[in-house]
Amino acid sequence: MVLSAGSEPRRITIHDVARSAGVSRQTVSRALNGKDDIEGSTKQRVLDAALELGYRPSRFARGLVRQDTTTIGLVIPDLLNPFFTEVAASALEAARARGWHVVVYDTADRAAEEIGTLQVIGTQVDAVVGYFSCSEDELDRFTRGMPIVLIGREHRMARFSSIRIDGEAGVHAAVAHLVAGGHTRIGMLDHDGRAEPSVRRDWFTAAATAHGIDPGLVVGAAQSADGGGAGLTALLAAHPEVTAVFTFNDIVAIGALREARRIGRSVPRDLAVIGFDGLQLGALVEPPLTSVALDTRRLGALAIEQVGRLLTGVDPLGADDLVVRAELRPGGSA
């Protein structure tokens, strides 16, 4: 026989269960949803039949009639990056507390994936939270009418919300800390690749200038530990006088730490290092990383909170509340 394998096993519906148990569909529904107004024996009979047939209600049919389940799309550039992992974990937790489901999309840091994700997401979730590098126009086109909360990026269009990351005071404190420690030549490992210098660099420039030190000792580094190592090498080659480094993020800082050890500069004695993000990971390296720390938990929770408000249309938070501030968290590296 040819039909045996692969012949779609028609879905078992409530109707099948009803017939098998010799009752109506409504009665099946009652039994399965634990309503009262149903006799014990009938209920048991229905339950048995359902079990026997391996019946599972269609989530689509159910969702259609009881308009309750909420699903959020969470878009993350790279789940393997510990920073995004922390954000994702906190968003998941906040969503779970509300009984929402979260579909996670990892765009693998590729713009193409992002668009593909948006197309697919647009039809599968009620709202979106996450990181996007594409233009607002593109974002807009694929998500018509859907609440969107952007993280770590400003928005212009009124229909978007965004969580702003404010590291100004934190970076200022970091530079102040270094200056207080006697450092006057402070370098920075910025990110590279992107067109414009980062906002974090702007904060650094402002802070350095405010302390009367040269804000120009900056080189770009790929956003990875290896990138951080290479960046430190480049920085020291260009500016051998540097005694302290502020980095775009903790991963880069950890790479710098490793490289410093390799070239025999003891941290923090011969070189002070301060990262950005405040990853839990920073506590695992030696010495523990000093970092301008972001409250990632709050970041994820805030994004979910706001998307919830947008979803219900009730009292969305304003820009002033949608801010996560970074603050200097002392470790042992500076």
Add this chain to the structure above:
Amino acid sequence: MVLSAGSEPRRITIHDVARSAGVSRQTVSRALNGKDDIEGSTKQRVLDAALELGYRPSRFARGLVRQDTTTIGLVIPDLLNPFFTEVAASALEAARARGWHVVVYDTADRAAEEIGTLQVIGTQVDAVVGYFSCSEDELDRFTRGMPIVLIGREHRMARFSSIRIDGEAGVHAAVAHLVAGGHTRIGMLDHDGRAEPSVRRDWFTAAATAHGIDPGLVVGAAQSADGGGAGLTALLAAHPEVTAVFTFNDIVAIGALREARRIGRSVPRDLAVIGFDGLQLGALVEPPLTSVALDTRRLGALAIEQVGRLLTGVDPLGADDLVVRAELRPGGSA
């Protein structure tokens, strides 16, 4: 007026768009789904109307009629644990390649959350992949008729599949490596808390015995870096003669590394350390961690592959194929 805030803004349906564009619902459907058999001007008119109204098709209604979208539930004990992050990332990638959606549930390492998750998941996804600590009976009860792939845990019931982790050869190689390095007193930091000793300990015991060394130098450690540090302290207190340590996983190993440095034992000279898992994280610490490495990418991909086969009923993989073997990956810590 009292009604203003919170008054549910009735959902915009295809009907509204049809009326607004002065066509029938089918025509709207055609325009939106890019079918042919529709005049250009009509199509444009419909599209405009849809845009104007902010119309988005109901995923439930659509899913009900086109039975295509597949959603997998991925259950993870703790997304912040880098091992699970790696598994999750690879599963996401494999699912995306198939066009499936993945709803991620973080059970926060709590059994209670697990059951809650199961109940909710049972109604919202087509199949489940992940880690569970609850009994198969419970698992069975809440997931009737749904394909399930368990990771890192054996199954008994026929309806489950599981991906087995085979570290026997890898651990053997690790012990052999240590013995070749002159170590004869090798301790282990096992996990604690659970009732039975871990399978990884069994592998260690077998390997140690095979090499004619004492397999009994074992203490339990909480599964965290701090736990690893405390574990090492306890191990050295109980067995001061130990010169090498094999740990339950990399996180614990990293904690042990840190503690070793704190007490002035240089790694690997004064103490050799070998972890288990092969996390990317292991490359960030100093010295880079030697580890019995699992191919986490393959792990996630395999789980998704199998769940796909179960879903279509086509040719599921057998136990022999559902194995991920660990192998010794040299770092600098042993």
Add this chain to the structure above:
DNA sequence: TTGAAAGCGATACCAT
């Protein structure tokens, strides 16, 4: 090219 009608699989309301 367009529209009318029939489902998809469940729940809710109203009878009985």
Add this chain to the structure above:
DNA sequence: ATGGTATCGCTTTCAA
């Protein structure tokens, strides 16, 4: 306590 019927929002025949 149980069953009939309408309905959720969309796509897919089938006619016109």
